[in-house]
Amino acid sequence: MATYFRTKVVKNLGVTPTQVVQIAETSKATAIGMSLTNLTESIVSVSVLLTDGSSTQGYFLKDVEIPPQTSLRAINGGEKLIIAAGNELTAYANVQNAVDIILSYVEII
DSSP, X not given: OOEEEEEEEEEXXXXXXXXXXXXXXXXXXXXXXXXXXXXXXXXXXXXXEEEXXXXXXXXXXXXXXXXXXXXXXXXXXXXXEEEOTTOEEEEEESSTTOEEEEEEEEXXX
């Protein structure tokens, strides 16, 4: 089994649900860091969903408010999120072009 440390950047997240990461059927991953940064001069709310292999969705974060020009560390300090084979993380905000997301994860192939 090979282990890879990866980083995914999503720029200018807006109101349309956007894929942050999708894990291949032959892999699994553990998210070890997630930062969401508000790029605007006003409060924005962000939601992050996890979709499993059977297309069932659940909120990891739901309508979390981020103050202007600040960042939220959604995964930090030893916390982890397991992303199984075939699972997908998506995210959206309540304002267009409002948020950058940086996800750090370990992928096992």
